[in-house]
Amino acid sequence: MSILQVKDLSIEFSTRNGGVKAVRGVDLWMNKGELLGIAGESGCGKTTTALSIPRLLPNNATITGGSVVFDGQDLSKLSEAEMESIRWKEISVIFQGAMNALNPLRTVGHQIAEPILLHEPGVSKKEAEERAKALLEEVGIAASRYTNYPHEFSGGMRQRVMIAMSLACNPKLVIADEPVTALDVMIQAQILDLLRKMKREHDLSMIMISHDLSVLSELCDKIAIMYAGKIVEFGDAREVFTKPRHPYTIRLMKSYPNIYGEKTFVSGIPGYPPNLIHLEPGCPFVDRCEVCMEECRHREPVLSEIDDDHYCACVRGE
Amino acid sequence: MKNKNSVLSQLWKDHMGKAGLILLAIVFVMAILGPMVFPFDSSQTAQSSSEILNAPSVEHWLGTDDMGRDVFRSLLFGARISLFVGLMATLISIIVGTIVGLVSGYYRSIISVILMRITDVFLAIPVLPLIIVLAAVFGQSIFITIMVIGLTSWPSTARIVRSQVLSIRERMYIERIKNLGASDFRLMFRHVFPNVLPLIYANTVLVIAGSILSEATLAFLGLGDPVNVSWGTMLHYAFVSGAMGRGAWWYIIPPGVGILVIVLGFTLAGHCLDEITNPKLRRV
Amino acid sequence: MERLRIIGKKTVELLITLLAIATFNFVLFRVLPGNPLTLIARAGHLTEEMVHNIESIFGLDKSLWEQYFIYLKNIATGQFGISITYRRPVAEVIGERFGNTLILLAAATVIVIVVGIGLGIVAAKRRGTKADRSLVVASMIGWSLPTFWTGLMMIIVFSVSLHWLPVSGITTPGAFYANGWEHFADVARHLVLPTISLVIVDMAQFFLVTRTSLVEVMTEDYMLTAKGKGLSSNKALWRYALPNAMLPIITTLTLYVCLVIGGAIQVETVFSYPGMGMLMYDAVLKRDYPILEASFFILAGVTILSNFISDIIYMYIDPRVKSL
Numbered sequence: 001m002s003i004l005q006v007k008d009l010s011i012e013f014s015t016r017n018g019g020v021k022a023v024r025g026v027d028l029w030m031n032k033g034e035l036l037g038i039a040g041e042s043g044c045g046k047t048t049t050a051l052s053i054p055r056l057l058p059n060n061a062t063i064t065g066g067s068v069v070f071d072g073q074d075l076s077k078l079s080e081a082e083m084e085s086i087r088w089k090e091i092s093v094i095f096q097g098a099m100n101a102l103n104p105l106r107t108v109g110h111q112i113a114e115p116i117l118l119h120e121p122g123v124s125k126k127e128a129e130e131r132a133k134a135l136l137e138e139v140g141i142a143a144s145r146y147t148n149y150p151h152e153f154s155g156g157m158r159q160r161v162m163i164a165m166s167l168a169c170n171p172k173l174v175i176a177d178e179p180v181t182a183l184d185v186m187i188q189a190q191i192l193d194l195l196r197k198m199k200r201e202h203d204l205s206m207i208m209i210s211h212d213l214s215v216l217s218e219l220c221d222k223i224a225i226m227y228a229g230k231i232v233e234f235g236d237a238r239e240v241f242t243k244p245r246h247p248y249t250i251r252l253m254k255s256y257p258n259i260y261g262e263k264t265f266v267s268g269i270p271g272y273p274p275n276l277i278h279l280e281p282g283c284p285f286v287d288r289c290e291v292c293m294e295e296c297r298h299r300e301p302v303l304s305e306i307d308d309d310h311y312c313a314c315v316r317g318e
Numbered sequence: 319m320k321n322k323n324s325v326l327s328q329l330w331k332d333h334m335g336k337a338g339l340i341l342l343a344i345v346f347v348m349a350i351l352g353p354m355v356f357p358f359d360s361s362q363t364a365q366s367s368s369e370i371l372n373a374p375s376v377e378h379w380l381g382t383d384d385m386g387r388d389v390f391r392s393l394l395f396g397a398r399i400s401l402f403v404g405l406m407a408t409l410i411s412i413i414v415g416t417i418v419g420l421v422s423g424y425y426r427s428i429i430s431v432i433l434m435r436i437t438d439v440f441l442a443i444p445v446l447p448l449i450i451v452l453a454a455v456f457g458q459s460i461f462i463t464i465m466v467i468g469l470t471s472w473p474s475t476a477r478i479v480r481s482q483v484l485s486i487r488e489r490m491y492i493e494r495i496k497n498l499g500a501s502d503f504r505l506m507f508r509h510v511f512p513n514v515l516p517l518i519y520a521n522t523v524l525v526i527a528g529s530i531l532s533e534a535t536l537a538f539l540g541l542g543d544p545v546n547v548s549w550g551t552m553l554h555y556a557f558v559s560g561a562m563g564r565g566a567w568w569y570i571i572p573p574g575v576g577i578l579v580i581v582l583g584f585t586l587a588g589h590c591l592d593e594i595t596n597p598k599l600r601r602v
Numbered sequence: 603m604e605r606l607r608i609i610g611k612k613t614v615e616l617l618i619t620l621l622a623i624a625t626f627n628f629v630l631f632r633v634l635p636g637n638p639l640t641l642i643a644r645a646g647h648l649t650e651e652m653v654h655n656i657e658s659i660f661g662l663d664k665s666l667w668e669q670y671f672i673y674l675k676n677i678a679t680g681q682f683g684i685s686i687t688y689r690r691p692v693a694e695v696i697g698e699r700f701g702n703t704l705i706l707l708a709a710a711t712v713i714v715i716v717v718g719i720g721l722g723i724v725a726a727k728r729r730g731t732k733a734d735r736s737l738v739v740a741s742m743i744g745w746s747l748p749t750f751w752t753g754l755m756m757i758i759v760f761s762v763s764l765h766w767l768p769v770s771g772i773t774t775p776g777a778f779y780a781n782g783w784e785h786f787a788d789v790a791r792h793l794v795l796p797t798i799s800l801v802i803v804d805m806a807q808f809f810l811v812t813r814t815s816l817v818e819v820m821t822e823d824y825m826l827t828a829k830g831k832g833l834s835s836n837k838a839l840w841r842y843a844l845p846n847a848m849l850p851i852i853t854t855l856t857l858y859v860c861l862v863i864g865g866a867i868q869v870e871t872v873f874s875y876p877g878m879g880m881l882m883y884d885a886v887l888k889r890d891y892p893i894l895e896a897s898f899f900i901l902a903g904v905t906i907l908s909n910f911i912s913d914i915i916y917m918y919i920d921p922r923v924k925s926l
Contacts, residue, residue: 087832100823442909446864574751581746
């Protein structure tokens with residue numbers, strides 16, 4: 001059962017130097033209970049795409065086209081007031097960098113209980129407190145730490161708090177934006193396990209954003225690879241990871257050293273992402289693509305099905 | 319220095335900075351050229367009482383003051399004094415403040431603790447009462463005014479310099495150079511100081527604005543140099559001679575406007591500089 | 603427990619600073635050559651008896667160190683000597699004026715906080731717009747206006763030309779009041795111009811600090827979290843942004859007190875308002891050093907006390923403070 005359908009989404013940022021077309025005609029979809037991973041390098045538009053779902057974009061961003069259908073409703077058509085009642089209640093976010101995502105002047109418990117009191121008016125303060133304490137216990141933090149302040153927790157623990165907080169209103173969809181990027185590898189594993197557990201126990205649908213493919217490969221049911229504001233490859237995670245088709249995806253996979261097997265020279269991808277203010281026609285990956293053809297410079301490929309539940313946007317694949 | 323050019327042009331490009339620079343240019347021209355073209359002799363007082371506090375006329379463009387002197391010429395001359403005192407006092411203030419800031423930020427000894435305490439104490443003392451008291455005790459002269467203002471306004475600079483030095487000190491490379499045997503002095507000047515300099519620029523300009531205001535206030539309260547008549551002194555005489563009661567607006571408005579223009583000029587330029595050197599403050 | 607320790611430490615610092623000021627005063631007024639107090643005391647303006655009083659109170663015939671300790675003891679007991687112009691104890695003279703200045707400062711502070719912070723919030727919300735830019739420019743102009751000149755202009759415009767409001771004093775001379783309300787109204791009328799002149803510079807400062815602080819806070823990550831939780835922008839402003847923005851504002855409290863005291867001196871002078879500021883001005887004209895000395899000490903004391911209070915308030919508001 002489909003829970004999210006993003007069709008032809010385009011988002012533009014207005015800056016001093018011109019309009020940055022951060023997202024250009026993105027198509028995504030996921031079913032209830034799935035974990036969709038969005039991967040790509042910095043600036044490719046993955047966070048922008050994901051945060052546009054609950055409409056948490058900065059003031060200078062405009063959705064210039066497309067639709068975001070969540071649970072049957074087109075969110076892009078709703079007013080701000082209507083979005084406010086959907087946020088956190090239906091869609092919550094685990095933000096990047098829990099360092100500053102929590103209000104330093106309020107206790108952790110208060111911040112977890114806050115959305116409960118906001119979205120469920122019938123709930124008493126005591127009840128909200130009990131629920132918040134229960135959530136803390138679930139993520140592995142002692143309930144007695146309800147009265148502690150954010151600065152009294154370590155980075156990993158703050159991330160757990162963020163996770164607990166995101167579940168406060170029993171949302172349908174949780175968006176995790178680079179949930180483990182700022183943490184060391186040992187803690188990363190713990191947090192990923194925790195996310196997996198929470199998803200299972202709360203029956204969630206989840207979107208996870210990361211530039212680290214190894215993180216995504218552990219958990220995702222579906223994966224989308226983004227480049228220069230477009231989806232270049234999308235589909236069942238196993239399929240994409242074992243049989244990548246887009247040149248960019250292939251290079252990305254190669255950038256991660258294999259812990260087993262021989263020592264190989266890890267190659268990065270030479271070159272830089274294109275300028276999103278003044279875009280050249282054609283495929284945005286041309287300057288860095290090993291197998292690009294003349295045709296690639298003239299038309300931008302469209303995301304098309306190349307296999308069962310496997311889509312690719314490459315001239316070669318069409 | 320290439321840096322200076324780009325700073326000036328950046329100031330010019332910004333609306334606020336441009337306005338500030340224009341205001342400053344006007345005042346500087348007034349101060350430098352004014353008395354040359356329209357010399358002022360403060361001893362040339364009125365012969366008869368009919369010449370006192372006259373409204374503006376062809377002969378006296380801004381009328382006459384309480385002693386029958388030409389207000390316009392007095393205004394031009396006053397520009398010099400106000401500017402001179404402001405700049406000189408700031409010079410002292412910046413030098414003292416920078417040294418205190420550098421030393422207290424760089425060294426970790428008892429000296430720096432004491433210096434820091436003194437700086438903090440100074441910052442918690444009301445400035446006007448302090449300079450009133452000092453000027454009242456030490457006398458009224460342009461020199462005293464400069465010293466008094468200069469020696470009471472350095473703490474803000476010291477604080478800024480100190481916090482910058484502290485954050486620079488954190489950087490590892492300083493420690494490495496130190497281990498190579500460079501002397502403290504050399505370290506401070508070659509490596510720490512250049513990083514502190516940009517912050518001092520913005521602060522200096524704002525200190526100049528404050529110094530000119532302080533001088534004007536001191537002078538208005540009667541503690542300025544009676545001979546070197548600054549704008550503040552003009553207003554003092556205007557006030558005590560009852561110019562207001564007689565409606566002598568030509569004596570009261572121009573010096574005040576002068577002070578406003580020059581302080582505003584430095585303030586605009588200073589805030590703009592602040593934004594240039596501190597990207598966090600940049601306006602969208 | 604930790605908090606009590608900090609309060610204790612701050613109190614000690616407070617007392618040391620007061621001691622430093624007292625010592626500074628002592629050195630300035632008693633020790634320096636051309637010692638103003640004794641010079642004036644012997645200049646013949648005071649009666650023989652008063653001179654004798656001064657000498658015994660301050661032990662002018664004793665050694666410098668003994669004089670110092672007597673001096674400190676005197677201050678602690680409120681003995682500030684005798685005013686040369688008023689020929690009464692300084693403490694008495696100041697006592698009469700202090701209340702008036704306090705009224706002026708209180709009126710000014712309320713306006714500064716409400717308007718200054720209020721406009722700061724407005725400007726921060728509308729950052730970059732014309733409204734914001736105009737407010738910023740206006741505040742720069744306000745900041746650059748010499749307070750005494752603003753007072754002079756107020757008088758020229760509103761009193762001399764338009765005759766709307768009184769020129770000077772705190773009450774109309776020789777007025778009879780039917781009741782307390784009329785008294786209040788008369789005082790209020792006299793306070794209008796001085797208060798307006800006084801608040802301009804301070805409003806500008808509060809406005810700029812509030813705006814800058816709020817603008818910075820609004821770019822913090824937790825603001826996005828607040829929005830993400832479904833809080834309206836107003837709720838996010840009041841619950842998240844403002845409390846965090848208050849922290850830097852509280853640290854500028856001391857600066858405010860310094861400014862407002864300086865401003866009060868100027869305003870009282872221009873409007874002949876019978877407060878401590880005008881007292882200082884007269885004392886300067888007449889070189890009444892005992893009054894200058896005592897006024898400075900008291901005003902400095904008030905400022906240092908406000909610094910102490912703002913530090914304590916900050917400590918209670920920001921849970922991250924472990925040691926100050």
